[in-house]
Amino acid sequence: METINFKTSINISSAGGGCAMRLGDIDGDGRMELIMIKPEAVSDKRYFSHKAAALTAISADGELLWQLGNTEGDETYTDFDLPVQIYDIDKDGKNEVIAVMGGELLIIDGKTAEIKKQIALPDKNIGGSVTIADLEGSGYAQNIILKNKFSHLWALDANLNVLWDFEGNIGHAPVVYDINGDGREEIIAGYNVLSATGELLWKADMPHHAHSVCVECLYKPDEPVILICGPSIRAYTASGELLWELSEQAGNIVIGKFRDNIKEPDILILDNLSLFDSRGGFLYQKNETIYLPTPVTGFDTSGKTYIAGHKKEDICTTLYDGYMRACYTLPTFGNIACGDLLGDGNTQILIYNDETVDIYSAAQTDLTTAARPYPRQQPKQYYNVSLHNTLPLSQLSQGYVVDDFASQNILKWADTYSTLNRYNSFAKVSRSEFVLLLASLLNLKEEFSENFADVPKESTFYEAVGTFKKLGILKSEDNLFLPEQPITVAYANEILDKLSIPVAFNFNEKYEISKQDMARLIQSLNSAS
Numbered sequence: 001m002e003t004i005n006f007k008t009s010i011n012i013s014s015a016g017g018g019c020a021m022r023l024g025d026i027d028g029d030g031r032m033e034l035i036m037i038k039p040e041a042v043s044d045k046r047y048f049s050h051k052a053a054a055l056t057a058i059s060a061d062g063e064l065l066w067q068l069g070n071t072e073g074d075e076t077y078t079d080f081d082l083p084v085q086i087y088d089i090d091k092d093g094k095n096e097v098i099a100v101m102g103g104e105l106l107i108i109d110g111k112t113a114e115i116k117k118q119i120a121l122p123d124k125n126i127g128g129s130v131t132i133a134d135l136e137g138s139g140y141a142q143n144i145i146l147k148n149k150f151s152h153l154w155a156l157d158a159n160l161n162v163l164w165d166f167e168g169n170i171g172h173a174p175v176v177y178d179i180n181g182d183g184r185e186e187i188i189a190g191y192n193v194l195s196a197t198g199e200l201l202w203k204a205d206m207p208h209h210a211h212s213v214c215v216e217c218l219y220k221p222d223e224p225v226i227l228i229c230g231p232s233i234r235a236y237t238a239s240g241e242l243l244w245e246l247s248e249q250a251g252n253i254v255i256g257k258f259r260d261n262i263k264e265p266d267i268l269i270l271d272n273l274s275l276f277d278s279r280g281g282f283l284y285q286k287n288e289t290i291y292l293p294t295p296v297t298g299f300d301t302s303g304k305t306y307i308a309g310h311k312k313e314d315i316c317t318t319l320y321d322g323y324m325r326a327c328y329t330l331p332t333f334g335n336i337a338c339g340d341l342l343g344d345g346n347t348q349i350l351i352y353n354d355e356t357v358d359i360y361s362a363a364q365t366d367l368t369t370a371a372r373p374y375p376r377q378q379p380k381q382y383y384n385v386s387l388h389n390t391l392p393l394s395q396l397s398q399g400y401v402v403d404d405f406a407s408q409n410i411l412k413w414a415d416t417y418s419t420l421n422r423y424n425s426f427a428k429v430s431r432s433e434f435v436l437l438l439a440s441l442l443n444l445k446e447e448f449s450e451n452f453a454d455v456p457k458e459s460t461f462y463e464a465v466g467t468f469k470k471l472g473i474l475k476s477e478d479n480l481f482l483p484e485q486p487i488t489v490a491y492a493n494e495i496l497d498k499l500s501i502p503v504a505f506n507f508n509e510k511y512e513i514s515k516q517d518m519a520r521l522i523q524s525l526n527s528a529s
């Protein structure tokens with residue numbers, strides 16, 4: 001077992017102690033910041049959910065950026081959820097902090113901490129969670145779901161008006177997923193499966209209440225299976241047919257390919273590190289109780305997923321591999337979070353207590369600079385954070401490798417798409433995507449005052465295209481860039497030539513460049529530099 005000592009310690013005592021953590025790029029510099037959430041005290045945790053008492057924003061290298069609320073209370077974060085997320089809810093390219101605080105729902109500018117929008121809560125007992133969903137089928141999630149402890153939830157539109165509400169046995173934080181493929185996300189709230197308009201589609205007939213919910217296409221693509229964990233674990237089809245039941249209690253499960261060379265993903269009960277196959281068949285159990293287990297992907301270059309956790313009264317954090325073998329020791333004890341703080345595809349593990357966060361990397365890392373100077377979009381695993389629900393590993397955007405050019409690690413993206421026969425490797429690259437990828441790869445960013453008439457300010461490629469225009473790389477007589485048009489070899493080579501890049505596409509000039517071609521160009525530029 002290896003001990004990891006690449007560690008940066010930052011002081012978080014100004015946040016007030018007893019905090020939970022969220023990660024996200026709130027100031028648009030390409031690095032994730034830390035938002036520490038101080039919980040507000042409640043009279044009885046069994047019946048009332050928590051609101052945020054204070055929020056403290058701290059940079060990855062420890063600078064206090066801003067603070068809202070009162071940090072002095074005694075309440076500490078333990079086994080409950082908190083209603084705070086980081087997400088670009090108004091779709092202007094910059095992340096907000098969305099928080100239930102002091103009787104209001106607040107939309108806070110991530111950079112300045114200015115309140116952009118606020119509403120009085122539809123009910124004074126709302127708290128515990130904030131879930132972001134695409135209920136209207138726009139393709140971009142802008143709905144917010146709020147709830148009280150266990151019985152009532154509210155769905156809001158993009159202007160924070162209540163669309164509908166629902167009463168039932170709704171368990172902990174809801175999970176949203178488009179289970180029927182119509183473009184709108186359904187809501188699994190405890191035992192209830194709700195349509196995007198709030199109708200009850202079906203209900204699991206189980207006692208007590210649900211802890212963890214997980215949706216994953218376990219057997220076939222496009223056929224999601226819904227796993228609901230209450231006193232037992234049940235797997236249902238999207239239409240509510242019971243597939244199997246496992247008599248295990250679980251507060252949190254995670255689905256993924258933890259073992260090598262398996263076809264269907266396994267189901268890991270995080271509470272006691274026991275692993276089951278995709279039909280609920282027992283595989284093995286770690287015969288130790290592990291506290292605060294958290295799955296970690298992209299920590300080192302092995303491609304393995306680790307589970308970070310503590311043994312009882314241990315002073316260290318251990319990383320277990322998919323066979324629950326101890327692989328690394330991180331010499332710190334505390335709450336665990338993880339994230340690709342710099343946007344370079346490498347995940348850091350953050351272990352924190354009331355005073356300090358220790359940030360571990362697998363290799364020496366400079367936390368003061370982002371891999372790319374562009375705002376980072378929040379993927380789902382960071383905008384719907386909850387204590388009980390963990391996204392299946394296949395749905396994680398590790399290192400931001402999503403099919404969205406604005407929010408990913410370029411080299412990892414290239415790595416994926418340069419492989420033959422990858423799904424949609426042969427899709428065309430648009431002009432805007434080409435410019436965005438190159439600007440990111442070359443770290444180009446200039447101040448500019450004008451852009452092309454057909455490049456919208458809120459677009460992900462606005463800064464990259466503006467930079468290229470300012471540098472004289474892009475020119476057009478009618479002030480149009482035609483951002484969505486597929487990029488031809490001729491046009492691409494012209495841009496590469498102006499950038500003095502000797503590597504160019506050696507194809508027919510009219511050929512339209514595919515993702516795979518682009519991926520290979522990026523790789524060759526990277527190895528040449």
Ligand SMILES: [Ca+2]
Nearest residue numbers: 025027029031
């Ligand atoms: Ca940042």
Ligand SMILES: [Ca+2]
Nearest residue numbers: 088090092094
């Ligand atoms: Ca925004």
Ligand SMILES: [Ca+2]
Nearest residue numbers: 178180182184
């Ligand atoms: Ca749907």
